[in-house]
Amino acid sequence: MSSRHALAPARSVDDHRQRIENLLRPLTERGSERVPVTAALGRRLAEDVYSPLDLPVFRNSSMDGYAVRADSVAAVPVTLPLAGVVAAGNRGETPLPEGAALKVMTGAPIPPGADCVVPVEDTTSDGSTVTIEKSRTAGNFVREPGTDVRTGELLAAAGTLLHPRHIAALAAVGLPDLPVTRRVRAAVLTTGDELMPAGTPLLPGQIYNSNGIALAAALTDNGVDVVSLAHSTDDHDEFRARIAEATAAADLVFTSGGVSKGDFEVVKDVLTPLGGEFGSVAIQPGGPQGLTVVHGIPILSFPGNPVSTMVSFEVFARPILRALGGLPPIASVDVPLLEPVRSPAGKNQFLRGKLTSDGVRLIAGPGSHLIATMAQADVLIDIPVGITELAAGDTVRVHPL
Amino acid sequence: MSSRHALAPARSVDDHRQRIENLLRPLTERGSERVPVTAALGRRLAEDVYSPLDLPVFRNSSMDGYAVRADSVAAVPVTLPLAGVVAAGNRGETPLPEGAALKVMTGAPIPPGADCVVPVEDTTSDGSTVTIEKSRTAGNFVREPGTDVRTGELLAAAGTLLHPRHIAALAAVGLPDLPVTRRVRAAVLTTGDELMPAGTPLLPGQIYNSNGIALAAALTDNGVDVVSLAHSTDDHDEFRARIAEATAAADLVFTSGGVSKGDFEVVKDVLTPLGGEFGSVAIQPGGPQGLTVVHGIPILSFPGNPVSTMVSFEVFARPILRALGGLPPIASVDVPLLEPVRSPAGKNQFLRGKLTSDGVRLIAGPGSHLIATMAQADVLIDIPVGITELAAGDTVRVHPL
Structure with a gap:
């Protein structure tokens, strides 16, 4: 042979x-696969995701304070009977008695009959009454349902790379898992x-x-x-x-x-x-x-x-x-060579180099066995076919490793 | 109360x-912990790592070709008796007979007695002899032990963030696990x-x-x-x-x-x-x-x-x-506001914003419940204490999310 x-x-x-x-x-x-929302960081949405609910889900207080009707606090100071406390997590079924106040915590449902919240800072209370020192208008410190996102509204589009802020939004509407690109x-x-x-x-x-x-x-x-x-x-x-x-x-x-x-x-x-x-x-x-x-x-x-x-x-x-994978491309840059280079005419040579503020220097020679040495390189220097010699100062394209 | x-x-x-x-x-x-080299990507070395061996470990051929003594091929063409084949993985114990050639594969040990390799492209062979058409000098296509890294030499310094090229080097010297920062x-x-x-x-x-x-x-x-x-x-x-x-x-x-x-x-x-x-x-x-x-x-x-x-x-x-964690800092930038902003005097306000090529626009209002809306933001707009109003065109500092 x-x-x-x-x-x-x-x-x-x-x-x-x-x-x-x-x-x-x-x-x-x-295709796509579903992953738990807790494992979706850094993945890419395979489909548009719409909100399955209104956010806020229910009218709630944005402050710790007292839920009242605005017309009860039109003239201040005014002392109102205190009819109870609504904590976050309460079902919001206690209605506000006419002319009274209900203590509400941040996030707690606004009781039926109330239309605003007076922040606790603008009040004094002896436990059975509360004295209101600032008047408020209807809607003050009340978060209305759907003001963040409405049922059926687009939350995040197909192709979105999921950052923590997207995870937060998708978790807030209660999605247990998400369709992501495999x-x-x-x-x-x-x-x-x-x-x-x-x-x-x-x-x-x-x-x-x-x-x-x-x-x-x-x-x-x-x-x-x-x-x-x-x-x-x-x-x-x-x-x-x-x-x-x-x-x-x-x-x-x-x-x-x-x-x-x-x-x-x-x-x-x-x-x-x-x-x-x-x-x-x-x-x-x-x-x-x-x-x-x-x-x-x-x-x-x-x-x-x-x-x-x-x-x-x-x-x-x-x-x-x-x-x-939807990752950003690696940007190649043109920089000056800091030392002369030889290259075989018929080959596109990729030499290992290290970038400095002045340009790129070679890391060792072209030997394909120099793997330990390659750890010191941070770019590949791209010498096109047909170029056999470059001088220090000539411009070369480098690809970050 | x-x-x-x-x-x-x-x-x-x-x-x-x-x-x-x-x-x-x-x-x-x-402190630090040891992780398998296969799980070390993206971790940071906790200690300097030195090579436990020479790389190359042994003299080997950088080409598929024929191991000879340079003085046997000083005058070409010359036909030499073929004494056998050395594959990669051979123990390299077959010595080269005087005046003969041994076929060697890339990475195979250079047989004792040989001092260079003639690439297969520069030869013809009938299976029992090989005719060499180009003379070579001692050392040609021979990789000497330790020319990549020597035993005891620093391979990667403490603090190195481990990229694939570092993993390659550390695996090449046979390290099964690495000391990384916990x-x-x-x-x-x-x-x-x-x-x-x-x-x-x-x-x-x-x-x-x-x-x-x-x-x-x-x-x-x-x-x-x-x-x-x-x-x-x-x-x-x-x-x-x-x-x-x-x-x-x-x-x-x-x-x-x-x-x-x-x-x-x-x-x-x-x-x-x-x-x-x-x-x-x-x-x-x-x-x-x-x-x-x-x-x-x-x-x-x-x-x-x-x-x-x-x-x-x-x-x-x-x-x-x-x-x-040794990650790069998030670089804040100063950009023009695209719309006016109000801010409470005593607060350092962080509004959600979206960068465009012209500046930054607001994403919804300051409400701390607008978590779905926040998914659309890519920066926080930093309004310092004491600033109560900014006009469109004013410069603000933004922090990428």
Whole structure:
């Protein structure tokens, strides 16, 4: 057999991203689910929500004070007989006797026959009478039903991202649960005989599996529910079984590793017969990429080098996932380079950089294994295809991590 | 008994906030806890974390290709005998025979005796020999141990807010768990005979309890763990029992309701004998406020009107809680008012507003019961003490909700 590799033309970054967006866009139609109002913070309403009741539900007092008829307190000071006390929570069935006062607490029902409240500060009382020192007009310190929201009125529109103030309003009308957009559910499946879980002593040739944990964190950080995080060795049958589980559990599957030009490329070898397309994208790091759809579930296959995996996620998946989750887009900015950069002509290179007030400096080199070093970066520096050299002071586009 | 109320001078908003900050500041010393690296996203490192190993752990290939000695490929093309294959995960114990090549996969150990890798693209092979078409020098496509991070080197400093890139780095060195700052743990305790849970049909005089759900959402949204969400009627013994539970479970307790001038003020009545200070703060809405420390646990007592509760949280608790949780501060901005505003002279008024590109407009009136309407607001408009009138076009400070 000959292992000479034809130089198939690499797909552009934009082309590949567009193909992924086309595959993922239908996930917006994944429907809605009901969640308890106590768990709805940060979710997005799937439907318009209308008030099931008037708020206030009943006429009530906005002050601690005395419910009276305004015409009883037209001339002040005046001393009225005290006919009782209405606490918040009272049923409001005690009517106000003609010419008397009823003590009311904030939020308590206005008794039938009363039309205003005199705040306690403007009164004195000996327990059986109350002396009113300020006259009031009908409606003073009375909250009328429906003045906040009326039955059937729109409380929050479909698409609303639920902040605490929305939760407060939706809880105030007694809604126990809310219709929210179902989050995208992703499965993460790493591959490689050499990857070991944390806590295992490493044998020669082994490394710790960071890709699964890192992809799961990146997905969570971008509004995706990670429903499965699994690992497969390079055994074809094992990988096939894990893929079946992942596609059954999730709307979308991410794999890492096994997509390159080696002799043991489990992801490429298993998914190609299922219709997967594996090839080169003109990106560095992260050139080898795969896309497969199994039973309608898109599988994005990233290369296994840790930095390649993370850069692939940032470039190909993060923008569309944020859009699907209704999160604000990440704003790219143009800043000066603080040092010269070289880049391969045929690649869109994404270098790790750190922003300062003067511009962006490089964090280490382009090596796709420099995952510890990448923690110090806060942006990806985007060097387009065709640019091979940039000088300090040249403007580059950077994408915040 | 006389219910005339002395007009005790109201405390200023800044004074009250400062007292709360002084009470809460010691919560920064609440120590750390270890969480699995898979659950550490968004947490803050409590200690410097150093690498327990070199990364790369061993010399490995950065390409799929052929491990050779550079002096074997000094003159090209050259055909070398193929001595085998080293996959990723191999122990790297097969030495390279003199003058031969060993096929290596990306990430596989460089065999003893080899000093560079020729990428597969620059070769042809018939399975028993490989013909090399490009010469390489020692070190080409070889990743040396410790070039990413060395054993004992700082990986991430105490105080680092853990983004996916940090999780990736910390997972790559095999750390199963991480020391993170313990989050503030809060208990929320609402009061009031009239408050009913969602799903219960309302009897006359009853309303739905939104304060608990809304405060819990606001706390969660600002980096606080809500460890308890409970309700008490206005019965003193019941409230006392719930407070005992809350202070046992949490670092910090929030109550709503029962702090005003009515006859049934369970929070004030139970907590005052325990050293609680209840009084007026020069704020509208939210004037009646209480502060108590029970067994070292601060209890912040907010008034029960839903808007008062939320404004109290925004003004008195949110800034310090965000600081304690290491979250970025909420930036206030000065913008033009789009309509005239009146304000009581002695109060720092916080009106609900909505920002537009031209300035800020009011959302409904100052009523502290307008909780459904508040959902439409995105800022609080801050009208200082002493200002009684502002015209359209005047500049006001607004605080994003």
